[in-house]
């Protein structure tokens with residue numbers, strides 16, 4: 001599997017699937033989640049509401065992933081995952097790694113070959129960039145998956161540099 005990096009906007013990616021750094025409500029929020037729902041249109045929220053009305057009545061647990069349509073976005077699917085909120089006193093890195101593993105497992109079930117990830121948990125959820133990059137890169141490298149390209153899409157130069165450092169390590 002090839003791991004690539006771009007600095008840019010996740011919602012503009014041509015990929016089979018893009019991963020949303022969602023929250024357990026699946027009903028939208030700020031950051032990349034807000035951008036996905038804004039640009040993808042109401043079809044994504046409608047699909048999320050159906051998930052909430054069905055199997056995910058209690059919300060999507062942290063570290064898990066589930067797919068919906070990508071609505072008007074160039075991707076085919078959005079894979080929603082819930083990153084852990086950063087804690088200085090508790091080690092939640094397994095949950096952050098799980099977001100990546102579970103997203104790739106869902107991608108495999110869809111037959112997706114190209115999957116674009118944002119830097120999960122590094123915005124509102126407060127995870128330090130360097131540490132999040134270390135965990136994310138290690139998790140996708142360790143994954144057993146049929147996905148051929150994992151593309152990390154970093155919004156700003158600081159995030160891009162953090163991932164580049166990890167990828168080159």
Ligand code: AR6
Pocket residue numbers: 008009010011021022023028029030031032033034035083118119120121122123124125126127153154155156159
């Ligand atoms: N494309 C790529 N990356 C982006 C984009 C974009 N369009 N917009 C923001 N980022 P965040 P989290 C980067 O806060 O920390 C939401 O309200 C951003 O710079 O989106 O996992 C959800 O509903 C940062 O590096 O997600 C949850 O409640 C990274 O994406 C909560 O935030 C992740 O930042 C999730 O927090």
